[in-house]
Amino acid sequence: MGIEYAMVHVLYTIPPAVLLTVFYQPLLSKLDLYKVGFLVTIAVLATIPWDSYLIRNRIWTYPSNVIIGPTLFDIPAEELFFFVIQTYTTSILYLLLSKATFQPAYLRAERKQKHRQDFNNTSWRLYRIAGQLFFVGAIIAGIGMIRDNGRASYMGLIVLWAAPFLLLLWSLAYQFILGLPTINTALPILIPTLYLWHVDTLALQRGTWVIESGTKLGIHLWDGLEIEEAVFFLTTNTLVVFGLLAFDNAVAILESFPNLFGNTPPLPSPILLVEALLLPASNYDEKRIFCLQDAANRLKQKSRSFYLASSTFSGKLRVDLLFLYSWCRVADDMVDNATTLEQAQTSIRDLDRLLKEEYRHRDPTAVIGSLHKHFCELMANAPDGHQALSQLPLHRLSQEHFAHMLLGFQKDLEFADPPSSERDIRWPIMTEQDLETYAQRVAGTVAMLCLQLVFYHFQTEFSEVERGHVLSAGARMGVALQYVNIARDIAVDAKMNRVYLPQAWLKEEGLTAWNILLDPDGPRVKCLRSRLLDKAFSIYEEARGAIEELPQEAQGPMRVAVESYMEIGRVLREEHYTVKAGKATVPKLRRMKVAWRALRG
Numbered sequence: 001m002g003i004e005y006a007m008v009h010v011l012y013t014i015p016p017a018v019l020l021t022v023f024y025q026p027l028l029s030k031l032d033l034y035k036v037g038f039l040v041t042i043a044v045l046a047t048i049p050w051d052s053y054l055i056r057n058r059i060w061t062y063p064s065n066v067i068i069g070p071t072l073f074d075i076p077a078e079e080l081f082f083f084v085i086q087t088y089t090t091s092i093l094y095l096l097l098s099k100a101t102f103q104p105a106y107l108r109a110e111r112k113q114k115h116r117q118d119f120n121n122t123s124w125r126l127y128r129i130a131g132q133l134f135f136v137g138a139i140i141a142g143i144g145m146i147r148d149n150g151r152a153s154y155m156g157l158i159v160l161w162a163a164p165f166l167l168l169l170w171s172l173a174y175q176f177i178l179g180l181p182t183i184n185t186a187l188p189i190l191i192p193t194l195y196l197w198h199v200d201t202l203a204l205q206r207g208t209w210v211i212e213s214g215t216k217l218g219i220h221l222w223d224g225l226e227i228e229e230a231v232f233f234l235t236t237n238t239l240v241v242f243g244l245l246a247f248d249n250a251v252a253i254l255e256s257f258p259n260l261f262g263n264t265p266p267l268p269s270p271i272l273l274v275e276a277l278l279l280p281a282s283n284y285d286e287k288r289i290f291c292l293q294d295a296a297n298r299l300k301q302k303s304r305s306f307y308l309a310s311s312t313f314s315g316k317l318r319v320d321l322l323f324l325y326s327w328c329r330v331a332d333d334m335v336d337n338a339t340t341l342e343q344a345q346t347s348i349r350d351l352d353r354l355l356k357e358e359y360r361h362r363d364p365t366a367v368i369g370s371l372h373k374h375f376c377e378l379m380a381n382a383p384d385g386h387q388a389l390s391q392l393p394l395h396r397l398s399q400e401h402f403a404h405m406l407l408g409f410q411k412d413l414e415f416a417d418p419p420s421s422e423r424d425i426r427w428p429i430m431t432e433q434d435l436e437t438y439a440q441r442v443a444g445t446v447a448m449l450c451l452q453l454v455f456y457h458f459q460t461e462f463s464e465v466e467r468g469h470v471l472s473a474g475a476r477m478g479v480a481l482q483y484v485n486i487a488r489d490i491a492v493d494a495k496m497n498r499v500y501l502p503q504a505w506l507k508e509e510g511l512t513a514w515n516i517l518l519d520p521d522g523p524r525v526k527c528l529r530s531r532l533l534d535k536a537f538s539i540y541e542e543a544r545g546a547i548e549e550l551p552q553e554a555q556g557p558m559r560v561a562v563e564s565y566m567e568i569g570r571v572l573r574e575e576h577y578t579v580k581a582g583k584a585t586v587p588k589l590r591r592m593k594v595a596w597r598a599l600r601g
């Protein structure tokens, strides 16, 4: 009896597992736990018979003085623990590296015609077949090596054990294995493999475990690392990551195509997962995939804060929030980027008319199909964007919030464009109350729409009073965020002849809106900005408590959404900050820290 093998765990396998767990814990969802539990169970069940065979046939052995004693089918307890901890650690690393990726955007409908995606359909089929041939070849080679019963036996046993699983996983999930960024695929295989190669070198050198000489090739990758051990760890980590990719591929299919799979449970059964993976890629809803990609790209390009926040949401809520963001962004841009006042007014009228029409005809399962049709006609000059609008889940959202948002956009048009002198300018935001009403319309509504999606996806059992309380706190939070937005964009808005600071405040400082247009960075403007930020933070303080009333899984992500935007306000209060395209920004590392703290609560 000895503790040497156990010490390998204490020193080398447990610390990275604990470290990764602490790091990932705030992001851990029920689906993650289910996924990791599923993978660990399969890994243990698949490895026990094989490992037991190797030990019983003395292909590898453990000196009795290095293990504590208990065994299962001759496998030492320490070895069983190895299967668990390796699968667990590699899984958590994979989850961590994949969190930011919006995986549904990587699904591909394989049809005859070519698309603007990275791989065309012929390539997809070729890659799939090439991979399958590779793994079939490996199986044949493995059989050959075992049959020879010589120095290649151990290598043959590794290959013959792993290749059929890899063939299966490849056949089911090749789209994700090939299409996802390497940070999600290659990296979670390579990092633990290199680490375990190092640990294995130490263990073999110390004699903690021994490969018998007649069954190994005798090739060393480096001094102390047998080629079989190197292949073993590379293969097992590949199995774990391919397993996770297949799981995520199935979940992405279930989440992306409600028309094909209806209302799927948050923790889908293994049968449902397999059903999803077996659905031919030619049946995927191509338009929906394009809309998912379009919405994800828009968010990534347009808002660093909400992009970061969206990666902390999961499942169908993340999908719906992306579509909501897309709609809001496109609608706002249509108004802001219109070349004439008439064009902007027409856009608002069209948006209003189409929404009304769609709500009149909606049924509980429909997305805004006909709105989409009208949009295509109406938005020939704004092609990027109209696709995503067709997916907006209107039946989960109140019409009045959209109507109020459009009223807010209407307010933007009351700014004269372009003014030729001070006398020409009309100023729609005269009082603090005007400002609050405006912020409530453009941002309070956004908050309430986000919360409606949260209520829907978590099937929250709130009373009307509780729901009302959370919604109105959310709306206040939207106002706080909008104030930060206005404080940040004083100069940018001035370029568009807009001054959102209330005229009454300007008067108190001895300023006119015209002065702001001419010098948006002047010292007295800074005082007004501070005043607006103070308002923003006091509303934020008053509303933030309501986040804790949301369902547990929504709290962290909501805090991230709010905090990463409020951090812009904190940056603005500092002496020096980075400005990009005229807007103050939060440096990436700082944004990550804010998100991390927000997730921890």
Ligand SMILES: CC(C)=CCC/C(C)=C/CC/C(C)=C/CC/C(C)=C/[C@@H]1[C@@H](COP(=O)(O)OP(=O)(O)O)[C@]1(C)CC/C=C(\C)CC/C=C(\C)CCC=C(C)C
Residues within 6 Å of the ligand: 302, 303, 306, 307, 309, 310, 313, 321, 322, 324, 325, 328, 329, 332, 442, 443, 446, 447, 448, 450, 451, 470, 471, 473, 474, 475, 477, 478, 481, 482, 485, 489, 543, 544, 546, 547, 558, 561, 562
């Ligand atoms: C992850 C996540 C929450 C994503 C989706 C959020 C979403 C749907 C945002 C829509 C943004 C948008 C384009 C709205 C149009 C009107 C507008 C311009 C509003 C301003 C946003 C500014 O975004 P940005 O800086 O990118 O815009 P410009 O470059 O200036 O054009 C706003 C400041 C409003 C954003 C408000 C919210 C997202 C609401 C936040 C509040 C909650 C989520 C509720 C919190 C809950 C409780 C209970 C307190």
